[in-house]
Amino acid sequence: MALDTIDIGVLVAIGIISLTYFTKGKLWSKGTLADPFSSENTNLINSNGSDGSDLVEKLKSSNHKAVVIYGSQTGTAEDYASKFAKEFQSKFKISTLLVDIEDYELNNLNEIPRDVLIFFFMATYGEGEFTDSAAEFGEYLESELSETFDDDDGDESEKLLSNLNYSVFGLGNSTYEFYNEVGNKVNKILSKNGAKLVAPYGQGDDGQGSMDEDYLAWKENCFESLKNSLSLVEHDSTYQPSVSIIPTSGDFDISKVFLGEPDKFYLNENEDSDSLSLGPFDHTHPYLAPVSFSKQLFSKDSNRHCVHAEFDLSKSNLRYSTGDHLALWPSNPDQEVLNFYKAFDLSKEKLEKPFDIKPLDSTTIISFPTPTTMEALVRYHLEITGSVSRQFLKSISIFAPNEESRSKANLLSSNKEEFSNEITSNKLNISDTLLKISNNVAWTKVPFEFLIESIQHIQPRYYSISSSSLSEKKIAHITAVVEEETTAVKNVVGVATNLLLNVEVNQNKLKNEDSLVKPLVTYDLNGPRNKFQDFKLPIHIRRSTFKLPVKPGTPIILVGPGTGVAPMRGFVRERVQQFKNGVKVGKILLFYGCRNSNEDFLYKEEWAEYKNVLGDLFEMVTAFSREDANKKVYVQNRMEEYSSKINEYISEAGYIYVCGDASRMARDVQNTFIKIIIKERKFNEVIATEMIRNFKTNNKYQEDVW
CATH class of the missing domain: 3.40.50.80 (Nucleotide-binding domain of ferredoxin-NADP reductase (FNR) module)
Structure with missing residues (x-):
């Protein structure tokens, strides 16, 4: 059979790949550090350089000797980076800067001072792609730094990044073909350019559900390596809040308090104003889109549910292209909110009292609008339904209600197998876990500052859009199977899909006692100050590379x-x-x-x-x-x-x-x-x-x- 053009192209590609493989250079040197590190203990900073700030200039004007940089798509890399930065600073008393990779230009890494440690927490998105926030950094690595690769080791002191001392923790999913491609790529390119890997490269696998354990193992290896190679002195880790809760005065204007509104535009603005219809709408500012139509897709005989929901974009300038994703901003269900209140004995008075959150450092960024209330944070901002980690349990154990609970928490947090059997396998969340450990005694000693800092914030859930922007120009459809699972001790539900089910049931006036559709959990569908009433939900559009061929005639x-x-x-x-x-x-x-x-x-x-x-x-x-x-x-x-x-x-x-x-x-x-x-x-x-x-x-x- 004659080879067609595609076949020939494939064979040529194989030849090129083989040639590249057999002529690649030797492994790079990891090197060691020569300069000592400062041991001053200043507050951890989460730095925002949204004006295109220069990280080198920031470091030169401050006293930070460590930087934790994260590239996150869904918030997971950010969460781990934040945990690492706090523990690293507390354990080694090294002033640490926490940085979102999209807030700084990193094209001058060669100018980073030699006495600064850099830790990268890099998530892989899609099929081996950099996250949206790290796209610019990825282009810099692949277009500029990749060109500097040498065919042999050469003189390390002459390489571009011989000044850089770093480590990388990659976050990926082994069910994808290009598992942890970004973490691997960052590590490889930095090393090839002479950067010194001062702690082992690590990677976590979300596909196997082992991200927490992978992180803990890497973190321990990282700390041991730093102690051995750099002679860092380890100190006892103690909880030091990086924020402070400031109660508002009695005459404070309640209209200025955020009760769960996504951002400042929804607090006092008229909903017909430009800020609420023109955007831009993204992961920092959603559009409150009406669900104009919804229906059940599975038959009535099924014990499962699938919701078709249509979001009306006509009163905004929000648009999508066929193949894009719709990001839904969920809230927590009533039952989980009440369970959280029980776990920490949060009374109505505590929940409704307004407070402000002040950073203990002037450049610390608060990721939700303030002033606010505990009730608003628990329902709209904290990921209270997610899984709990051994590290979280270890950290919170110092606030246990009694010695017995503290001992039990320490035992579970230090025993991987026991923790898996009792907590992970039953899919217990934070409230479930703490109440189980304490036999339903409330954890009243836990500072709310600790919860704000230690619990990951709710992230949008992404759904492939099931409509066409050509035929539905101002309507976006999504298709969602309602997630629910029963373990030995509880029913576990998907936060966003069950929210959609609640909307569908109420929108179609299906009474629970008369309908086969009986949601396992319920939500406050009216939202803060009734801004979500008439079935509105906060959304934004995420661009996707999943696109039809440019030529419509292509099969x-x-x-x-x-x-x-x-x-x-x-x-x-x-x-x-x-x-x-x-x-x-x-x-x-x-x-x-x-x-x-x-x-x-x-x-x-x-x-x-x-x-x-x-x-x-x-x-x-x-x-x-x-x-x-x-x-x-x-x-x-x-x-x-x-x-x-x-x-x-x-x-x-x-x-x-x-x-x-x-x-x-x-x-x-x-x-x-x-x-x-x-x-x-x-x-x-x-x-x-x-x-x-x-x-x-x-x-x-x-x-x-x-």
Whole structure:
């Protein structure tokens, strides 16, 4: 069989990769530090240089001898960086600066003083990409520093970053192909440019649920390395708040108190004002979008729920492109809020009393609007439903209500296996854990400052938009399966999906006593000062690289089981609208899978409508894993049946799109594509694998997985 253009390209790529591999330079030297470190104990600073500040100038004008830099997408890297910075400063009495990577220009790392330690906490986003906040830093590393690589070791003192003393903790997910790509890349490029790795490179794996344990192991190794190589003196760690709660005076104007409003624009502004309709809307300022329509997608016979929700953007300048993500800002459910109150004995008087939060250093940044109340923070700002870590339990143990509880907390926090058996496996959150340890005795000694600093703040939840910006210009659809799980001791619910379920149930006036839909938890749907009433929810749009080909005539293969069909629905609707507009569109081959054709077949009635419009240009192939008790059928099984047609689409320069579970489905689907190429083109596995890898590099194989 003759090789086509794609085949030749693949073979050339393999040759180049092989050549690169066998001619790469030797491993780099880690080096040691020569300069001593200051032991002054100043307050930890979370520095905001949003004006494009120069980190070198900041360090020269201050007395900080350590910098913790984080690049975070969902807040996890920020949370770990903050914990590390506080403990590092407390343990070694080294003045530490905490920095969001997007707040500073880092293109002059070669000028960082030699007596400064730099710690990078770098999350990997998507398929090996830098987070949005770290994109500029990534470009600098890949475009400028990568060009300085030497073919041999050379003189370390002459390398660009020989002044830099650093360590890296990468945050990633092993279910993705490019696991911890960003952390690895940062470590490699810095080292290649002469930077000294003064503590071991570490990485955490969210895919295996071991992020906390991975971090703790790395942190201990890091501290030991620093003590041994730099002769740092370790001190007993004590809790030192970096913020102070200041009660407001009796005559304080309550209208100026934030009761859960997302930011200052929603406090006293008229909702028709420009600030509330023109944005810009992003992760710091959401739009309160009305949910104009919602419905259940699963059948009434199902014991699971899936919500279709439509967000009206017409009264704002907020827009999206087909394939983008909608970020939903959730609040905490009533039941978890009350449980938190119980755990810390927060009375109504304590909850409603306004207070301000003052940083103990003038440049510390408070990440939520103030003045506020404890009630507002617990419901709208603190991630009280999330998992608890051994480190958190160790830190809070000093505030235990009695000696027995303190001993139990210390035992669990120091024993990985016991902690896993009693806490992690049962998915207990902070309130659950503390009440279990103390036999329901409230932890009244815990300062609220500690909770503000130690509990991660609620982050937006991201959903693939299931509509088309061409056919629904001012409406964004999302498709969400309601998350709920029962452990041995409790029901665990997804915060955002159950919020959507509450909206759907109330919007459609389904009374719990008359309906099969009975939410496990409830929410305050009116929101602070009733600003969320009439089913409004705070949202923003996150741009995505998951996009249709520029040329509408390009064939596309879509693989989206379960809610992975959400963006595929948007793609199909886009092509339908283009077709109606007289545009020549390419063929669509959609593989969709669910459990049962009569239970959870999403948008079942719609696909026939699209077929009526597109005719032979659209083909949908279904797989039902529980339709036949004797045989489970998945999308990859059906793909193998269509191997000839898939190869035909690929030969016609078609694009591949996969959306859904990253842990198994995405890998199985990729392996199936490789099998099909081997079968249809008579390639060996190495060439077929490299062909798919080449497709990904050229954006012809795109994944939107979680």
